[in-house]
Amino acid sequence: MRFFLKNWVPFLAVGAAFATVPFMGLPAFYESFLYLVFHWIVLATSWNLLSGYSGYFSFGHAAFFGAGVYGTAVLAGKLGWPFLATLPVAAAVPALLGVGLGAVVFRLPALRGELFALITLALMFVFATIVLNTPLDGGPGVYMSNVAVPALAPSPSGSFYLMALVLALATVGIAYSVYRARFGSGLFAIHDDEDVAEVMGVPTYRYKLAALALSCGLAGLAGGIHSVFVSYVTVGETFSGWMALNVILMAALGGTRHWAGPAVGATAVTIMTFYFTTSDYAIAGRALVGLIFIVVILFMPNGLLGRFAVRKPLATQASAAAVVQTNAVQEKTEEPILVVRGAKKAFKGVQALAGVDLEVRRGEILGLVGPNGSGKSTLINVVSGHYPIDGGSMVFEGRELAGEAPHRVARSGIARTYQIPRPFAHLSVLENVALPPMFGQVAMDRARAESEAWRWLEFTNLSAKANRLPGELNLHERKFLELARALASRPKLIFLDEVLSGLTPSEIDGAIRTIRAIRDQGATVVFVEHVMRAVMELTDRVVVLTNGRSIAQGAPREVMRDQQVIDAYLGTARA
């Protein structure tokens, strides 16, 4: 309730204040001008939901806006539906088209931001072609002057003003809710490193699809209202590359990583464009918009609100104390938690895993050792789902993992670190650590996940850096951030990929104590390491890999005396 009062009451109060404008008897010009401001706020903010938050820039927002425009134009203008009844269709059609597009392109393994941008741009021309060549338009445009405008205010321009106001408030409200919630965290993580986000449990495919649908649906609604506002729609005016540019410009100017950025940018650009198009320098104005665009990207890559881009934490350090333990402390047992049989993985001609057999027992610390290139990291990548397995089986607590999406592997209680730390570069240290608990076995909301994160920051001595960006940490701290992030989801099984490499001897001593503490908290640990002192001190059992096969296993001291192992590490003596 307090949250509601603090956040939404001011928001609704601003809306109510603006809603009085049509009843003040001002000239229609003000209503129409403000209508345009709201209109662009909706378009820029809806674009930002997918493109700004997740980094997949769409150059085809005009396509989905246009689908909404023609949804209403055809139903109300040609078939005589009442205007308001067409709006659900104007939202649903673009949303479905967006889902259709996403279902195809988000499955492409090669899809990167640039490709998505160009595909969406091409899509706009496709939509334009289809509309132009079918009875939807057919060429002459659609007149809407016969469509009755619902009398919400004393004048039609006032009614449009109110509709746009409500839609703008709703869109900004949605953008704010997404920004604050777990959904937003997932999208921001996708923006920084999609592979890692997926391995941390973010259902990336579903999230992108949902954001795209939301984005397209809102743009379609704006289109539906706008078609009646302009009262005559044509393909050329509706599907324009200029609009796509404008929307991106607005969002980039305001700041794509802040919920209010696009709204701020939209207001600024609309005022600027209006000033120029009504003067004698329309062409110069256009060129100037292009120039501002360039300057903003070069000098203010984060936009006007860039300095506020790091989200405020929802939980304080004090709340860490309240976190309850979820995993029961595990006793070392003989019962296997993970059984890998005949795991195979090839990269082109290189057989990185040639049928690895491995058994991890609940509660143990298992050392996974072997020379460089023996397949240790590949094994972690295959188990965590980062690489699809070519053959063999991996059974975790009775469940087959082969073929599972990485985020489902994470949810079943497996976490990993990366040998070279891969933090989310634009998320604070706290947010980095809070991400896995939001998407782990127990899906927590953001506030609880942050309390949890504080606890693990304390555990790894990073509390003082909680609000910094990962780029400001040194190597040692980044390694511990990687560790904290893997621990925060309270995994049942955790893979540590060379967490000690590059650390000084005294730092290694600290890390060894930390890893022992991890096991004592109730996790099973698989420990990949070259630092033999740590392997000998920490592990209960050791498995040795060479050339993608496991060649020995057992107690650390015995395995290290095995002739095969010595040969693998030091080579065979020439006879």
Added chain:
Amino acid sequence: MPSLTLLGQSILSGVFIGALYGLLGLGLTLSWGLLRQINLAHFALVFLGAYLNYQLAAAGLDPLLTLAVTAPAFFVLGVALHWLLARYSVSPLNTLLVTFGFMVMIESLIQWVWTADFRRMETHYGNVRWKVGELYVPLPELLTLIIAVVLASAVWATLRYTDLGKAMRAASEDAPVAAAFGVNEKLLALLLSGACAAFAAVAGICLALSHTMAPAQIYAWIGVVFAAVMIGGLGNPLGPLVAGIFIGVSEALTMALIAPAWAPLVSFTLLIAFLLFRPQRVAA
């Protein structure tokens, strides 16, 4: 079913338009594949080249000779663009945005100087065409095809066989390592960017020879040329030409057999098909 002659003529015109796609895509594929810059301003430069060509031809200069003026001038523009993008280390996605801005600025410039009306260059080349068997072969289109094939092959051979080309490919693969082996990767990148812009001047002449021009037309080429670039494989100079001709012929057949208005769908459909079934081709 249209007659065989008509079909042959439309395939031929598909090859010709495809050559133009390939010529426009040449600079794009090099800057995307080797410099990691997605240069939307390339389209605006092509049009600027076409308009300059139109202007100089109106003053009596032979269209092909105008290249002596436009190519060096554009080379400098290309160098300047790369300097700017490298100076601020702009990410690949942001190069798309920055060059979008340049595209709008150049478009505004064109509209300011030559207005938004359609323009058509009148030259003695325009009216020459030969009859080969049943088919008509227009000179401007044939010139475009020849220039496209010669230029793309020359660039391909340069990249593959000369030291300069090998150094460029090494620098794009791993700039720091190439630099450690004595490759001046910064200078090479500037040269390459300049060359890409000069190719835009060449494409501009071919465009002016065979097409009517209007500032708004700039956007019409983006989709299909990028489709040719992506299908052709990034960084491969022959790729856009081969893919462009493939797209051009497919479009021409769509026009002849179905309806002219559906042709814009062809390139998009082909692109999606390639992305779905040959994704490794477009993965740079």
